[in-house]
Amino acid sequence: MLQTLIRIGQQLSQNRGDWDDILDSPKIETETKKGDPITNYVIPLIFNLDERRVEFGGLLEYDPDESPERFFNIKIQGGNNKAIYTCAEWKKLEQLRKTFFGIPDKRGTEPDRGQFTDAIETSFADLRTTPLYETLNEIFTLRNEFENRFNLLNNTKLTDTDKEQLSDDEKRFLKAIALRPSERFALVVAQVVWSEKGFAKPTLFSQIDGYQHFLKKKFPRKDKLEKTNTDEKLCYATGEHASNVGLFKRVIRGRATITDMFVTETKNYASSLGTTETAFVKAYQVGAETQLYLERSSKYLIENYTTRIAGIKHCIIPHLLSWDDADVETTLRTLSRESDLLFQFKTYQEIVGDLEIETANPYWISFLAFESGKGEFFKTINVIKDVSRTHFERLIGAFRKLNNEWKAVSGINWTSIMSMGKEQTPLVFNLFTVYAMIPVRRDKEKKNEALNLFKQVLEKRPVERAKLFGYFKELILCHYYGRYAGYTNIRENTEFDFAIRNAVFQYLAFIQILKQFNLINPMEVDQLDDLEEITLDAAPEEQILPDYQQKIEEFFLRMSYKPEHKALFYLGRVLNTVAQTQYKKEHKTKPVLKKLNYNGMDRDDIRRLHRDLVEKTQQYSIHRLTESTLSRFMMLFNHQNWTMKPDEALFFILSGYSFFAGSKKKITTNE
Secondary structure, rough: HHHHHHHHHHHHHHHOOOOOOOOOOOOOOOOOOOOEEEEEEEEEEEEEOOEEEEOOOOEOOOOOHHHHHHHOOOOOOOOOOOOOOOEEEEHHHHHHHHHHHHHOOOOOOOOOHHHHHHHHHHHHHHHHHHHHHHHHHHHHHOOOHHHHHHHHHHEEEEEEEEEEEEEEEEEEEHHOOOOOOOOOEEEEEEEEEEHOHHHHEEEEHHHOOOHHHHHHHOOHHHHOOOOOOOOOEEOOOOEEEEEEEEOOOOOOOOOOOOOHHHOOOOHHHHHHHHHHHHHHHHOOEEEEHHHHHHHHHHHHHHHEEEEEEOEEEEEEEEEEOOOOOOOHHHHHHHHHEEEEHHHHOOOOOOOOOOOOOOOOOOOEEEEEEEEEOOOEEEEEEEEEEEHHHHHHHHHHHHHHHHHHHHHHEEEEEEHHHHHOOOOOOOOOHHHHHOOOOOOOOOOOOOOOOHHHHHHHHOOOOOHHHHHHHHHHHHHHHHHOOOHHHOOOOOOOOOOHHHHHHHHHHHHHHHHHHHOOOOOOOOOOOOOOOOHHHHOOOOOOOHHHHHHHHHHHHHHHHHHHOOOHHHHHHHHHHHHHHHHHHHHOOOOOOOOHHHHHHOOOOOOHHHHHHHHHHHHHHHHHOOOOHHHHHHHHHEEEEEEEHOOOOHHHHHHHHHHHHHHHHOOOOOOOOOO
């Protein structure tokens, strides 16, 4: 991984401009939900010191290649750094406010200068004689004017009547930011008019003497500093000797990056190193140039190549072979889009045009979940490591194939299961769908069971059946008792029957995926061997509805149901018949569902349910419709040697309850 990161850093360092390490490119929208193109703009915020006014200028079309550098869109610094921004994203206009006018302190005391001025006075006193410093001080005198404008922008409660009562000047100010549905603001850039200093027309701060000098002093380019240590030492990252080797320290100022994992304090993982700096140097010694490459690449990956796995943001880090000369950027773009297929709500048709031809060589992938705060720390909270390219792509293909094939499987109604909302938006079956099936408690969002499960699947480690069916039980309990407030990822379903159906068949689908990759432990059963050899004579129901029974047998074969699974399936079918009868007779309720133990069905629970169902079929005079199904259950249910775990038994009963093969046979009852 380190070698690939260094390689990415080297590519990023070629033909690098003086400001590339500190500039930020905003994420912009390129098309509306309807697919119409979006035009993005830069809007000037003009401080007119001649007329003592704050106003917006004419729109400038945003160019993603040139605008960030032209207008010096500096990346927002974390920690206690002062705001020194003369350009910001439209949604971060507050940064300009802090830069030029400061903010009240915790006691509510109003500032007497802007934070940019404060930064100069505190750390760069030699710039106090520059036009930059004078301009900042003069702009501060427009504080009240700016606050009035700022409040007007943020007043979302303005009605049409209120707007009519605004002054002509205020109306012009608001009109300047009125956009069409297909237009957006990408950046807002500060300009100044001050004829006394030679700024007769709106002037960018980058053209004011002192501004670029300030940036060079605050953000020195590490690769242009003199090498203070010419003695060559071993660089642990490259395995080669290099000059300027030392402790791993942050090179680029700003947000934390992956390299901040290399701590230099006696906390957590570093406690065994002692307290001396010498010990840390020995553990983390890296060449200065390599440090720069690593930091640039990690910063680049965090900002451009991330995906959400089980609700947690992960950085995508490839591991290429040392002799693989393929373009890393192409591999990264393809990996990012493929990650959307596996982890996000994306269809193959949506991204197929973005998949690019990449290296034919093998590689591996790590997914790194992290926390970072105020640019001061970087904490790893999950690592999915060494996922082979072959396994990753086979998983994507397996999910896609199953999603297409199951649309034709009888008894499931897969298309309905994989539809969402009133508009029946089609979902795709992938790990994003599976995430919505594994209940994640709100207090365990960062390290959740779904994330642990996906880590096992991606790292090709078997999943315990018991744990999987435990998740299913917890999901059914959530739906049954309406515990949605306690979970972060379970979508509320108003119809319990639909919630059961969706859960059962999506779990079955996921189990089929795991079986393909030998990632699920075999069932722990000690059932009698002769059960496998049982063949049932055609029952009356089978003679009347041969197609119906044939669809059931096809379902058993596809799902690899064993005799004990089939027994519970048939019991679930009887449960469904009784429930449907009650729905018609009991004011659209299904009291029989209360006979299930949703905490799991052990042998005694199954026996009790069987007795209750027999009684209900007699009560509603539907025993002729269910006797063959009940007889199948009795022949397959090995009650003397029953070892199936309760959670799993609940699942297979509900699989029978949810199955629907389109039988046209009507249920008739005696009144």
